[in-house]
Amino acid sequence: DTAVSQTPKYLVTQMGNDKSIKCEQNLGHDTMYWYKQDSKKFLKIMFSYNNKELIINETVPNRFSPKSPDKAHLNLHINSLELGDSAVYFCASSQAGYTEAFFGQGTRLTVV
Amino acid sequence: AQSVSQHNHHVILSEAASLELGCNYSYGGTVNLFWYVQYPGQHLQLLLKYFSGDPLVKGIKGFEAEFIKSKFSFNLRKPSVQWSDTAEYFCAVRGPGGSYIPTFGRGTSLIVHP
Numbered sequence: 710d711t712a713v714s715q716t717p718k719y720l721v722t723q724m725g726n727d728k729s730i731k732c733e734q735n736l737g738h739d740t741m742y743w744y745k746q747d748s749k750k751f752l753k754i755m756f757s758y759n760n761k762e763l764i765i766n767e768t769v770p771n772r773f774s775p776k777s778p779d780k781a782h783l784n785l786h787i788n789s790l791e792l793g794d795s796a797v798y799f800c801a802s803s804q805a806g807y808t809e810a811f812f813g814q815g816t817r818l819t820v821v
Numbered sequence: 822a823q824s825v826s827q828h829n830h831h832v833i834l835s836e837a838a839s840l841e842l843g844c845n846y847s848y849g850g851t852v853n854l855f856w857y858v859q860y861p862g863q864h865l866q867l868l869l870k871y872f873s874g875d876p877l878v879k880g881i882k883g884f885e886a887e888f889i890k891s892k893f894s895f896n897l898r899k900p901s902v903q904w905s906d907t908a909e910y911f912c913a914v915r916g917p918g919g920s921y922i923p924t925f926g927r928g929t930s931l932i933v934h935p
Contacts, residue, residue: 742922750859750909752925764920799864803923809855810913810923812865 732800827926844912852916
């Protein structure tokens with residue numbers, strides 16, 4: 710069983726479109742994250758969410774929004790896609806506190 | 822706020838050479854430290870982690886790391902690298918200084934020539 714799964718693995722779309730990336734974890738973790746990995750491999754936190762608190766990286770445009778239907782899911786919705794949004798997006802999860810994060814396989818988003 | 826610095830951005834080695842990748846973190850309080858590996862086209866996988874106790878931690882695939890609190894460092898080592906170690910390596914820190922959100926360094930690209 711895949712611990713953290715995200716879909717789709719690849720997403721090619723036109724500028725201006727709205728898209729969503731889904732993420733599910735079956736580890737029973739209470740915190741989930743979205744990271745953006747740019748072309749230089751830098752991993753930047755976008756959102757951290759548990760059932761009590763959403764922490765947003767202030768540099769993330771408000772076109773990006775996380776949506777959590779339940780504790781095991783944290784989807785990423787992106788409005789009005791721009792060329793600069795092209796990147797690999799990773800979902801991750803962990804328990805609160807100090808434990809390690811487990812990562813999904815990533816979604817390679819290409820905006821044309 | 823916490824931050825992580827990885828000093829080596831690109832490392833090229835021949836097989837059997839020894840490896841040491843530097844990692845320093847900024848937050849002075851209690852933290853946990855991690856090294857992740859990302860093979861080409863894949864997701865991040867945990868290599869090893871330090872929570873407390875023995876500052877020398879051993880991970881998978883023959884990797885180890887040493888936590889030196891006085892230097893705020895957590896360097897990754899491997900005595901003899903293999904071609905299959907070619908990957909991107911990320912150091913990460915988690916602690917109250919960053920709201921317990923795992924913060925990553927910029928990564929080190931390791932290429933091992935056969």
